[in-house]
Amino acid sequence: MAQFLWKIGGEAGFGILTSGLTFSKIATRLGYHIFDYIEYPSLIRGGHNSIEVVVSDTEVHALKNPIDYLVCLNEDTFKFHSDRLSKESVVVYDPDDFDFDGTYVRVAVPFKKILAEETGEGVMKNTIALGASLALLGGDLSILFSMLEEQFSRKGEEVLTFNKKFAQRGYDYVLEKFKDVCKPHLDKREDHEKAVMTGNDAFSFAAVAADCRFYAAYPMTPSSTVLTTMAAWQQKAGLIVRHAEDEIAVINTALGASFMGTRAAVGTSGGGFALMVESLSFAGIAEMPIVVYLSQRPGPATGMPTWTEQGDLLFAVNAGHGEFPKIVLAPGDVDEMLELTAKAFNLADIYQTPVIVMSDMLLSESHKSVQTQKMKDLYTAKLDRGKTVSQPNGEVYLRYKLESDGISDRLIPGAPGHFYQANSYEHIEDGHTTEEADARTQQVNKRNAKAKTYLANHFVAPKVYGNIDTAKTVLVSWGSMKGPILEAMKELGDAAALIHFTHVFPLDKEKISPLFGKEKEYILVENNSHAQFGRLLQQETGISIPKALLKYDGRPFAKEEIIDYVKNS
């Protein structure tokens, strides 16, 4: 087996998404790598939900188009996704519910009948479906049982036994009636211990690892699960998580906490970020560290809340009135989210300025398997708080002292015998307000110097995947598009390479230029309609990429779309 795609769909509000996560965890516990993607409307009930999981024996970053296993808990699942089926696709359905035309491998499972016989509730269809799926894929049912135990043990033995029965019925039914269809796709294999995380999980986990003790947010899809995840960890991990009255309060509360000396972060999507922007500029001039998690969704305005787009890059880069330094990072997958979130908190402290970590619905809400060792390592990594001090060096303390690297000592409030103000007005070295021309110029120069210091010390050039010298086509992208492109490259082979940016702003021309200007066909791949990274690259480095593959229908690229485009260009 190289990989297969399993998809389950049903009516919103009936536990479909939980089933998908359970399936992902089962595959991971059996030693496989996974990537999953959810689709749901901006409704609580009454819409259609689906989740699909790619399972592979090597690392996997994105979806593929053909569905190998489609589990239909309602007729819509078949109707909405049948265009991705082939005659080899296995379709699990209940003939008492609906029937369909076409040649597929039909696996008829009487969900309704089993529910009636065992007096189960609608949501337990999922458990039957998971049991049936494990039978089809040769998976060990005991793994599902142990997950049910973790889920229901608190509710007592009776509830647990009751739920297990549905898994067993689905499993037994398929083994009995469809033995010839079953394949050993999920045989247990040895691999590193892995966890299953979304980009939002990874941000939350790495933020705590990086000693972020204060998180504030106002719920906004697709960033909301960072708020709920971190809120649930407050007691365990000694955090304060505040759901404030609006996004303006969110960022200003976090800035207050940051001023007092604790690492602080906020999270939102485009609309909420728009409200925070004045305060971002405040953090810039007052030189207060802050990490902003910006998980994009298609705009403008309310847009398509539960879908994906990379439409806010230039907004993030240009956010805030006036001129001040800012660092924008865009992890390409869950692993990079762990790594760059931890880095973002160091950078915020070192440069005493806003650091934005960009995500989008695709990265924020898709699960990927990651090695648990990587997660553990974050908790033992040394923190770099830059020039944060608890006592001034010397008798006179100047908060905005002119320094050639642009960074002055930041004193944690409370040091006896001292005081200072973090000032949103232009100020002189000691923090007092000024309108004097020379002092103004000096402070602007000081703040601007941070960008140069960053480029010299912490900027990381884009990573090249594949062999750029042998490739005919070089794809250029940023952030979450890494996944679909890497999956496409598995099929394109040596013909294609990828230049992938995670440190998207500011950009260092000297370090980037050598990768461009070769006799290659460069193609920009972005999940937006304005080719925003292409514009940014041109503006910052003069490098122009006229050819662009863009998608902005709210969906991420399927690897086949990239393959087709490259082959036909």
Added chain:
Amino acid sequence: MTKNEKFSAYNPTWCPGCGDWGIGMAIKSSLTQLGMDPSSLAVVFGIGCSGNMNDFLNAYAIHSLHGRALPNAVGMKLANHKMPVIVIAGDGDTYGEGGNHFLHACRGNHDITLIVHDNGVYGLTTGQVAPTANKGAKSKSTPTGIIETPVFPLTLALTQGATFVGQSFAGDLPHMVDTIKKGITHKGFSLVNILQPCVTFNKVNTYQYYIKRSYKLPENHDPKDYKQAIDRALEMNNERYPLGVLYQVEKPVYHEQTASYNKEKSLVERKRFEDSDILIKEFT
């Protein structure tokens, strides 16, 4: 050096006769009399003539954006609950631009003291009406008179859950010192609204206006009686201004109710969390 001088930075730039002079003096005297020190005090200034006290008062301070001083203060208190946190802001800051934050700071009962310079105008932008201006007040931005009725800060604070609601007058230094001290020593959210004549731009709410229309709460006023407090506050709808502590009750404060509250170790004093396994477990 008098004791107040440890709080004194630059000489203020307020207009001669401005009520801010008195308020600035009262704040410094209150801090001195309470035995406080600039190194153990956190202050957030809003933007406006009031906020310009940033350069005249020493403390660990944030000079915030217009309207955003309160959420800054909330974050400061949550990060380090051992430091007293005071907000010095204007009526535009608090009841206009930051109106939403004001409502939510009251209902959160954050342990913060909010001192509002309430002069009915935007002095720093040369005299447009503020949300507390009397209905019909003419200004550059409302040449035919403001159409809205005023925001009534005391009623608003009382109905939104503030546990200390007081009012004073910029022309009465001892009364201001007394009220501010009570506000700072109150545990929970305290509003001290100070009626402040703007001698340059507000020709209606003058010293004479307030002397005529304000009165000190009688001795039999019970600050624990919510209904009495509301009744007194409502008198402002008819341009009568009670001075003193209208309301004061003890209720649990916000930071002490946070899930991870530790009296001994504020957020900034804690050790780094290191038990990664208990979090990893959730993802396997």
